[in-house]
Amino acid sequence: MKAENDINDRSIVYSPGIEEIVGSTMTTRGAADNVASLPREISAGIFWLSACLVVRDGARLVHNHNSCFLIVGRDSTVLVDNAMPSGWPDIRDQLAAILRGRTLDYLFPTHPEAPHMGNCGPLMDQYPRARLVGDLRNYHLYYPGAEHRFVTMAAGEELDLGGRRLVFVPAVIRDLPNTLWGYDPDARVLFVSDAYPYTHQHEAGQCGMTAEEMPEAVRPEDTDVVIERALIWTRYVDAEVVIEELEAFLGSYPADIIAPAHGGVITNPKALTAVFEAGLRRVRRPRD
Numbered sequence: 001m002k003a004e005n006d007i008n009d010r011s012i013v014y015s016p017g018i019e020e021i022v023g024s025t026m027t028t029r030g031a032a033d034n035v036a037s038l039p040r041e042i043s044a045g046i047f048w049l050s051a052c053l054v055v056r057d058g059a060r061l062v063h064n065h066n067s068c069f070l071i072v073g074r075d076s077t078v079l080v081d082n083a084m085p086s087g088w089p090d091i092r093d094q095l096a097a098i099l100r101g102r103t104l105d106y107l108f109p110t111h112p113e114a115p116h117m118g119n120c121g122p123l124m125d126q127y128p129r130a131r132l133v134g135d136l137r138n139y140h141l142y143y144p145g146a147e148h149r150f151v152t153m154a155a156g157e158e159l160d161l162g163g164r165r166l167v168f169v170p171a172v173i174r175d176l177p178n179t180l181w182g183y184d185p186d187a188r189v190l191f192v193s194d195a196y197p198y199t200h201q202h203e204a205g206q207c208g209m210t211a212e213e214m215p216e217a218v219r220p221e222d223t224d225v226v227i228e229r230a231l232i233w234t235r236y237v238d239a240e241v242v243i244e245e246l247e248a249f250l251g252s253y254p255a256d257i258i259a260p261a262h263g264g265v266i267t268n269p270k271a272l273t274a275v276f277e278a279g280l281r282r283v284r285r286p287r288d
Ligand SMILES: [Zn+2]
Pocket: 113, 115, 116, 193, 194, 230, 261, 262
């Protein structure tokens, strides 16, 4: 599958003062010039981190991405999702390697579920100035006493990071009622949380490969594990209605790069949207 956007070939131009913070040797191809390693810069100032889960799929073990994305602006930094508690050492170290002494300013968990918000506690301890952003309607139950660090955001609102922004957008494919997606309108990167998942042939050593760099093309059946476990409602809802809504959304928020929590980064959104939509239709198939 040919990538529409080759993220490795982008020349990276940092805003003044940013380069010394994020211009480390890992930036364009992952540490040690290895595309499979994370963290990896997927667009100027946007970094992909992950603490993969190993999931049994029939007879084999596959990795399930548990990805997070750091957006670095001139004034502020924001981490989109923050992985399972078991992934804390990985996330802590990857984040520190990118930030290189700079602080984390905002944490945006897309929804209150362990793979997306499992490290809010240790992150708020590690970065005492960091604030939680998003639809935080029930977060006081998880972090009582931390309410002064909550910044509630609704779909349509945006966070100014200095020279760039993160827009909070409705989650068309939602897991919980307060799931939000994120969108960088200038870099045209869309952060889709549980949507666009896949596990196909993602094994140790392939964690940092994009969907298009995988040895074989991602197939609709590769989306089953996550769609069936995380998005159970898709069994009961007409896939065509969901697909129509998704297509309309992508018309309003055009993306060159799609960044899912449970699949490799996507640099050919058109092709992977077709795969994901076929996956949504598969879940509706009759069962024994
Ligand atoms: Zn999830």
